[in-house]
Amino acid sequence: MLRESNVLKFVKNSSVMRPGYYIGIDPRKKLVIFGIRGTHTVYDLITDIVTSSDGEVTFEGYSTHFGTAEAARWFLHHEIGTIRQCLEKYEGFRLRLVGHSLGAATASLLAIMLRKRSKKELGFSPDVVSAVGYATPPCVSKELAETCSDFVTTIVMQDDIVPRLSAASLARLRNEILETDWMSVVEKADWKSIVDLVTNAKLVVSSVQDVARKLADYAHFKSANGSSDVAIKTEPTSVPKKVTALQKEEGAYTVPEELFVPGTVYYLKRNIDDHTGSNDNRGQEYFSLWRRHPGEHFQKIILSSNLISDHRCDSHYFALRDVLKGLPLSHEEDLFR
Template sequence: MSLACCLPILECVYCLACARWVWKRCIYAAGHESQDWGLATADEFQPIPRLCRGVLAVYEDDLRNPIWAPPDGYRMNPDWVVLRKDYEDTEGRVTPYLVYLDHDNADVVLIVRGLTMGRESDRAILFDNKLGKAPFDGGYVHNGLYKAAQWVFDAEHELLKGLLEDYPTYKLTFAGHSLGAGVVALLTLVAVQNRDMLGYIERKRIRCYAMAPPRCMSLNLAVRYADVVNSVVLQDDFLPRTTADLEDVFKSLICLPCLLCVMCLKDTCMMEEKMITDPRRLYAPGRVYHIVERKPFRFQRFPPVVRTAVPVDRRFEHIILSCNAISDHGIIWIERESQIALDVSSSIS
């Protein structure tokens, strides 16, 4: 048989293989990842909507007249804000953050806001993520986020130590969104490793809630610190699933669907065993809370459910081909859906 006769057959095989791949990717939905996980209880999920509103407060210029105004019972008390730092104060080392004494919940809270795309310093933090560049405690972490976390700890550990000594029954909570979520996740690791600098605080009094975090720590660290670090992911959010170089992701925003397709192909073709056994590969940190509110081939939203686990496999390994992959990253949507999920869970229990 001549080569000219073989080419149409090869083209047909290739087209069928591509069609099969597209079909498998299109029917792969976010709910598949967490379908075997247990449901989160209302008690364990209770802090998350409140801390989402805390993240929104970091964006406010005037906490007494907030633009993102939550109901009166949920507003942050401006008189309890101990410290606020903006870009001038941080010198571009990290995004703006605040320290808050939450007397209603017996909590010392440090909250870091997310990325500002127009800020070169923010992009530099997120893009500094060469694989295996930053070893930490027997694993690997995201280099740029780790340096930002270390800067925050060096700047604020004396303040946090003083507050914890003044309020010995209070917990120490770190919270953040997007880039800030990665910073607080690694800040928690630094704090646990240096508890002597925080007045020898017990490990069980430290906790972290990372909303829509980037992949920032190796699997062994994600599992080992799951008792103190929690990730919150809304449905199809792309960032906790993004294994590509983040610089390439943000340079390709004009044609993000094309990039997502390429990343899907890459992740689909990579052997699962290779992904899990690579000690340098980074993952979403800690225990994962996955808010699921849509079903495959359904456009309307359903009452959200929250599934949780400390997964070793299927830890958000694949990009979801979804028109909501970007919008699900927004802190406003995370706050809204997490509050609905908490209300639903509380009414059932």
């Protein structure tokens, strides 16, 4: 954790396509840190909505989400001078881009953009650039996820819904629910499974609806006040068939194009030690860290009671802190290279 005296720049307020961020230094590890905040304000919410749309753009031949790519381009054009000055002042330091959720996707794409520039263009070697993202949403093609694995690291916690949340995974979840033999489930009297499935499916749906409702309320508020600092285009109430996430074809629903979390992926797995008692007699909870192959993504949304809480930044912090305590320093450096 950086000391306040080591924070060189802090921008709290967000605007469209630009999350809040800070720039600081870590003298102990000789790093210039560029931290990008996750979803926090309604402006970030708009970026998230754009990111989740079906309309995707290509970045140098790769499929990427529009919102986070545009945010990364903003940082590339407006903060490259600050980054260059920091690396010149702190000779021998490396640049580490970090972020959570929306900020993680932006940090990863910014690292990819910087790595594709030459030393002459940047004013410093692109080899000093790396990124670490926590709870990064799927935002790149499989090819790009694999090619950036040497300098982008993604941390995913247990049942976190965000790294699994895409049009394709939602389509699979819908198909799974439609294809379930509910009579068989009822006959087995597995009522707990039914209740858990319905409860957690409702949680997913209500979360999506809540986001849509907040955006609609915000759009109505801006319209009522006649403000034009954020332009929100009013769409017709009916959704054109060509932009629906799920397209029906011969009685089945086709799955949209896959997107992946970027880089080398580390999975924080929750474990229960039954031999160690706890206050609720459920055993002691602990986490282990598993490395996955680049391009191996999380296809299925896990309908568990932790799908939202596992996305929280502090949940990642405490779980990862406990894991790293048991690792030699050399392994920690290898993880966050």
